Amino acid sequence: MVGKIKQILFLVIVTAVIFSFGLSVSxxxxxxxxxxxxxxxxxxxxxxxxxxxxxxxxxxxxxxxxxxxxxxxxxxxxxxxxxxxxxxxxxxxxxxxxxxxxxxxxxxxxxxxxxxxxxxxxxxxxxxxxxxxxxxxxxxxxxxxxxxxxxxxxxxxxxxxxxxxxxxxxxxxxxxxxVLVDDFTTGEATYGDITLSYADFKPVKDKGQNPLIIWLHGGGEGGVDPTIAIGANKAVAFASGEAQEIYGGAYVLAPQAPTYWMQGKTSPLDGTSIYSDALMALIQDYVANNPDIDPNRIYIGGASNGGYMTMLMIRDYPGYFAAAFPVCEGLFDTRVTDEDIVKMIQTPIWYVHSKADKVLNPNFTSIPTYNRMMEAGANNVYLSLFEDVHDTSGLYTNADGQPHEYDGHWSWIYVFNNAPTATIDGVKTTIMGWMAAQSN
CATH class of the missing domain: 2.60.40.2180 (Immunoglobulin-like)
Incomplete structure (x- = not known):
């Protein structure tokens, strides 16, 4: 009996030691x-x-x-x-x-x-x-x-x-x-001697048809990794819950040029792109392979290089897109003919640019082309011309307490935050709200 008591006491002591010191982890x-x-x-x-x-x-x-x-x-x-x-x-x-x-x-x-x-x-x-x-x-x-x-x-x-x-x-x-980047899948498609990588987001399946938003990246996001085309800046915002609610669930397609959308057939910025035909073929194939995309609600936009390409697409395929949103676009107005203007205004357009843009001055691109469109009778074309590009979140300030000021070229920040507005039919309307309402 004494032996059993000693065994029990020994187990109790051992257990206490383990409990007291076994959790000391290094x-x-x-x-x-x-x-x-x-x-x-x-x-x-x-x-x-x-x-x-x-x-x-x-x-x-x-x-x-x-x-x-x-x-x-x-x-x-x-x-x-x-x-x-x-x-x-x-x-x-x-x-x-x-x-x-x-x-x-x-x-x-x-x-x-x-x-x-x-x-x-x-x-x-x-x-x-x-x-x-x-x-x-x-x-x-x-x-x-x-x-x-x-x-x-x-x-x-x-x-x-x-x-x-x-x-x-x-x-x-x-x-x-x-976050959000991982909600996209990636792929590539080859047309002739051109291969385009792309990232795409598919909305939650429903019984209706869904719009398609096409985003064309800027010059810094070219290459062969399309997650850069959506992640190097905030293009993933189109897949966010807020944006998806505005559009009622939208596909997002972000093609990627191996070099630059501005790479023309004769020289850079010549008013053409070696990628035009391949890009349109990719868009058409993507729509065909996703039958719940509404062909009457295909929206196209992009920044800088991508804004340049947006302008070429609405010029070369008038009436195909339900709306376009060129951001700090790089198609110089001297490259736009009067015949081009007539074709372009068949697509509703919302320009976004900053006066502080030192990379692509709006006085040579967005502003004169917009003015010519208005003179030609455009009735669904808007221009949001900001003084500069600054923080809209309230989180970041300069030393003087004013909102942090970004590079003046970065006007895409306003688009991704749905900041551009216009009064349309007496109602203040955001760029995404306007876009979601457009249909061929």
Whole structure:
């Protein structure tokens, strides 16, 4: 009997020791992993948070913004050492932290084995950005990045008990989520000797027909990775819940030129494009392969190079598109004939440009062409001419407290935020609301 009592006491002591000290976890016990979350902002795609694997369950409130230090190294292998964006390194600022599940959902009750670290972002913060512009190629591309998340304060695994997690150093990448970008699929199509990559978004299936929005990227987004065509700026906004509600569920097609839409048959900006025929063939094939697209509600628009191509498409295919929205477009008015004007105004058009645009001055493109259209009797053509391009979110300001001012060429920011408005039939109407109402 005494022997049994001793055995029971021994088990109790062992259990107590395990309970008291077994939860003390260090980097030597388990190497965790991290995942990144990329969200596309007005100023481009940025990593807004990391999801860190802790290895053991901890309660709500066990992690704070001071628990970890977050360090990042970014490289662009296309850029020679010392070039813009070839190597960027530094510590990110953690603004919020919470215990979560593996998908990053905050734990309100019970425990979780992961922690989300939200980080500061902004138009002047290069550490969070996930794309870089290579001046040699003239194109944006996704950068390579490595994070090291180092624990600087203990995590109490169970309040009131001695178990804790300490000394974690996490640098094993477990994947990324690109919000909205990942909702698109990608493909390519070849017509003659031209191959176009593309990204496309399909709306939730319904019993009706759906419009198609075609987005033509700017000069920096050419190449063979169409996720750049939608992700290097905020073109993914057309797949957002807000935009999809406006359009009643819309397809989005973002073709990508290997070089530039402005690459003319004789010279750049000559009023032609070597991609015109292939682009139209791709659009027609896409419509044919998705029979629930409403052929009377096909909308086309694009920025800069893409605005140039938008103008060519409505000139060369008058009446095919239900609406067009050229943004900071690059077709110089001297390349537009009076016969072109007559063809173009068969399509409802909404121009968007900034007076501060130093890349494509609206005085040589949008403004004179718009004026000629109005003189020719156009009755469904609008121009939103902004003084500059500035933050509309209220989140970012200059040193003087005024809204942060972006490059004057970036007027696509206004379009993606549905900011351009016009009074139509006595009603203030947004560009997306106007577009959604257009039908052949």
């Amino acid at each position: 980097a030597q016990d388990k190497e965790g992993t991290y995942r990144t979350v990329i969200e596309v902002q007005d100023f481009g795609p940025v990593i807004t948070k990391v999801i860190v694997e802790l290895g053991h369950p901890v309660p709500k409130g066990a992690v704070t913004k001071d628990t970890f230090n977050v360090h990042v190294e970014k490289t662009d292998p296309r850029v020679p050492e010392g070039g813009w964006g070839a190597h960027v390194e530094g510590d990110r600022t953690v603004t919020n932290a919470y215990v979560s599940d593996k998908d990053g959902n905050q734990i309100d009750n019970g425990t979780g084995k992961y922690a989300v670290l939200e980080m500061e972002i902004g138009p002047n913060d290069l550490l969070g950005s996930t794309v870089n512009y290579d001046f040699a190629s003239g194109h944006n591309d996704w950068v390579d990045y490595d994070y090291t998340i180092t624990q600087v304060n203990d995590i109490i695994a169970h309040p009131g008990k001695s178990g804790k997690i300490s000394d974690l150093e996490i640098d094993t990448f477990a994947g990324e989520t690109r």
